[in-house]
Amino acid sequence: MPYAGRMSNADLFINKLERARVAAKTLATVTTAQKNAALEAIAVALENSVPEIVAENAKDLAAGEANGIGDGLLDRLRLDDARLRGLAAAVRDVIALPDPIGEVLRGSTLANGIRINQVRVPFGVVGAIYEARPNVTIDIAALALKSGNGAVLRGGSAAENSNRALVALIQRALTSVGLAGDAVQTIDEFGREGAGRLMRARGYVDVLIPRGSAGLISTVVQESTVPVIETGSGIVHVYVDATADADMAAAIVTNAKTHRPSVCNAAETLLVHRDAAERMLPRLARELLGAGVTVFGDEATRAQVPEVAAADDETWATEHLALEMGVRIVDSIDEAIAHIERYSTHHTESIVTQDYANAERFLAEVDSAVVMVNASTRFTDGGEFGFGAEVGISTQKLHARGPMGLSELTSTKWLVRGGGQIR
Amino acid sequence: MPYAGRMSNADLFINKLERARVAAKTLATVTTAQKNAALEAIAVALENSVPEIVAENAKDLAAGEANGIGDGLLDRLRLDDARLRGLAAAVRDVIALPDPIGEVLRGSTLANGIRINQVRVPFGVVGAIYEARPNVTIDIAALALKSGNGAVLRGGSAAENSNRALVALIQRALTSVGLAGDAVQTIDEFGREGAGRLMRARGYVDVLIPRGSAGLISTVVQESTVPVIETGSGIVHVYVDATADADMAAAIVTNAKTHRPSVCNAAETLLVHRDAAERMLPRLARELLGAGVTVFGDEATRAQVPEVAAADDETWATEHLALEMGVRIVDSIDEAIAHIERYSTHHTESIVTQDYANAERFLAEVDSAVVMVNASTRFTDGGEFGFGAEVGISTQKLHARGPMGLSELTSTKWLVRGGGQIR
Structure with a gap:
């Protein structure tokens, strides 16, 4: 490697990735106690560095305001005393999680006496691409470190100063307990070009996790030669079956839509069986409207509830992430399943029913990461499922599907112990 | 869809994939008994259709000879009575395997009474790209069907007639037991363009498995937007440590190199600790030479065994797949591990040693799918590991690593059964 001062951008980039890769290898064999000590050092540093980090964050906020980014983005970008203490607490939650590395998943003794064991090992280096959320820098780094991985983080130029300060803090914390600080790197300074390079950094990065908008995720999936875990895009359906209990349906639909509309497991489309619509559609629609939801209905829905806006073809294919919901009346569970098959992002779907056969059929036939009844x-x-950590929710079928815990940030290898056997 | 006779190539291609996708959905919920009946129908049809398949295969063989493909390729391409009966037997072996679908991997009851179960489900449609090996058509189709998947097969134009006959046989067998024949498709008629389209058929194909040369696999990895499981490329190392037993080392090295040199788990490079080299290198090298192996040694090796040819930089990065082997003397286990880290494809590495600490260190630090001692x-x-089926050997870290059984052709989903719970 040439002297860093004379390196091209491409060389500097590869140099960072190579340092992360070499450092990550050393993390693969350290003890849980050492990893937890590093995490505790990160938590303490977050608490002790509030003014410095807030000052760096202020630069990003000022630039964001000057560039006219919206209030929502500015809020996601902001770090303050309470949020930094919250991040420190989140890091301590990761300390409390069991270490997945070394777990023996399968093992046997072959007929010839050879003993084989499949054990969990780190991936190596986890890459993450996300946008203007500096808290993700700490989240991903903590989860990667606990699972013995290095991390290469592209958090976006809008949060560049915040991310640089946070990654420097993580690197110092690692070094302070004798671990390799290089294991965590930010590549924000390489701009958009850096994101592109990260997607093609096969051999340096073992898995890439995009977190953010559907557009960001789609770009990463299309352009990456590094294996990707697709997370988070949710066109989520609730289907109210003919036999649904009206109180239960109203509670589930309103909760699924309004409890936290900006997240991926919030419902976007309500499908109602014609028989149930007669009994309860006005109530379902008016509870949604009363909760401030803009409802886009098909013609049959609007015939029953005229205050509902008109849906168009876009309605069913939209992840609103807001107090907006499409409502469509269907003639049968078959039509509901067919609608879901066509429009769902295969994240989560739920049926509300009292009918055993329909419940089991929905569970069997709907091809989504999570399929629910009532x-x-x-x-x-991940938290609700008892995994303790929130790595993301995978909507792909390879490697991980649904809420991901720490063990989804690992690979496996086979250890084979023989006594001279040959074939 | 327009009438097939007027479809463009692109439409015909998508039409095939769409039919596979729709048919595969029906396979996801059929019973093991139904899938086994289909497999038995395939086995019977293979036995009863020998003359017809051999006649189609003869066309491919004649074209291959006319095109001057080598004897090795011609042999891989050939189907005869014995090989077709062997394929029927292999299909019956798949019948005997346990069905992975429906297996409950994890489950619990949450504090609020919701019951969650993670169950194995099929991927959907498995794509395979391979070259001039019509037996793979039956192998992959049988494994895909047993695991509830459809299959879209690109077996190469050199085997187009054989593959068309075999896929037609599979489709008739499926239909004969009431299953959807469309679940298995060949796309050989679309040529190279078809392979490219298959790699970009995200949404139609859930996972793509390339089987063949390192060049083929690398192309698929680089160009595919469908998730890929990388298999089979093996620059495999045996490291003979300072304390190795000479008889054991000779037996393992010779077996690893010569037992079946054309397969991915055959050793390609021998690393010998300097102390072991003094004791046994001439014997190791001469046993290899005596078995017909061309040995390429570094200078230190040639100083001890002059009849060895000279290695160059290419030697260590080559998967010979033939009776050829590189031999290098190293000063320490660290140097051996560093050489492996640099040149290995992370398939399999083995240490021969009597030293407990070195054995455990090699197991912990070598980052390969399978790491062995003695x-x-x-x-x-897969067969040796007791998986019963040979889907391939994954050299990637995502989803599957090492020998893959039927369960590696599956995904999972979470089934959530509630009684009206909301957050």
Whole structure:
């Protein structure tokens, strides 16, 4: 490697990734106690560095305001005393999680006496691409470190100063307990080009996790030669079956839509069986309207509830992430399943029914990461499922599907112990 | 869809994939008994259709000879009575395997009474790209069907007639037991363009498995937007440590290199600790030479065994797949691990040693799918590991690593059963 001062951008980039890769290898074999000590050092540093981090964050906020980014983005970008203490607490939650590394998943003794064991090992280096959320820098780094991985983080130029300060803090914390600080790197300074390079950094980065908008995720999926875990895009459906209990349906639909509309497990489309619509559609629609939801209905819905706006073809294919919901009346469970098959992002779907056969059929035939009977879609969540950590919710079928815990940030290898056997 | 006779190539291609996708959905919920009946129908049809398939295969063989493809390729391409009966037997072996679908992997009851279960489900449609090996058409189709998946097969134009006959046989067998024949499709008629389209068929194909040369696999990895499981490329190392037993080392090295040199778990490079080299290098090298192996040694090796050819930088990065082997003397286990880290494809590596600490260190630090102590690398095999089926050997870290059984052709989903819970 040439002297860093004379390196091209491409060389500087590869140099960072190579340092992360080499450092990550050393993390693969350290003890849980060492990893927890590093995490505790990060938590303490977050608490002790509030003024410095807030000052760096202020630069990003000022630039964001000057660039006219919206209030929502500015809020996501902001770090203050309470949020930094919250991040420190989140890091301590990760300390409390069991270490997945070394777990023996399968093992046997072959007929010839060879003993084989499949054990959990780190991926190596986890790449993450996200946008203007500096808290994700700490979240992903903590989860990666606990699972023995390095991390290369592209958090976006809008949060560049905040991320640089946070990554420097993480690197110092690692070094302070004798671990390799290089294991965590930010590549924000390489701009958009850096994100593109990260997607093609096969051999340096073992898995890439995009977190953010559907557009960001789609770009990463299309352009990445590094294996990707797709997370978070949710066109989520609730289907109210003919036999649904009206109180239960109203509670689930309203909760699924309004409890936290900006997240991926919030419902976007309500499908109602024609028989149930007669009994309860006006109530369902008016509870939604009363909660401030803009409802876009098909013609049959509007015939029953005229104050509902008109849906168009876009309605069913939209992840609103807001107090907006499409409502469509269907003639049968088959039509509901077909609608879901066509429009769903295969994140979460829920049926509300009293009919055993329809419940089991919905569970069997709907091809989504999480399929529910008589429950709010908001329960699709690593915390709710008891995993303790929120790595993301995978909507792909390879490697991980649904809420991901720490063990989804690992690979496996086979250890084979023989006594001279040959074939 | 327009009438097939007027469709463009692109429409015909998508039409095939769409039919596979729709048919595969029906396979996801059929019973094991139905899938086994289909497999038995395939086995019977293979036995009863020998003359017809051999006649189609003869066309491919004649074209291959006319095109001057080598004897090895011609042999892989050939189907005869014995090989077709062997394929029927292999299909019956798949019948005997346990059905992975429906297995409950995890489950619990949440504090609010919601019951969650993670169950195995099929991927949907498995894509496979391979070259001139019509037996793979039956292998992959049988494994895909047993695991509830459809299959879209690109077996190469060199085997187009054979593959068309075999896929037609599979489709008739499926239909004969009341299952959707469309679940298995060949796309050989679309040529190279078809392979490219398959790699970009995200939404139609859930996972793509390339089987063949390193070049083929690398192309698929680079160009595919469908998730890929990388299989089979093996620059496999045996490291003979300072304390190795000479008889054991000779037996393992010779077996790993010569037992079946054309397969991915055959050893390609021998690393020998300097102390072991003094004791046994001439014997190791001469046993290899005596078995017909061309040995390429570094200078230190050639100083001890002059009849060895000279290695160059290419030697260590080559998957010979033939009776050829690189031999290098190293000063320490660290140097051996560093060499492996640099040149290995992370398939299988084995240490021969009597030293407990070095054995455990090699197991912990070598980052390969299978890491062995005192055993021939030839044991990296689904059959040897007791999986019953040979889907391939994954050299990637996502989803599956090492020998893959039927369960590696599956995804999972979470079934959530509630009683009206909301957050």
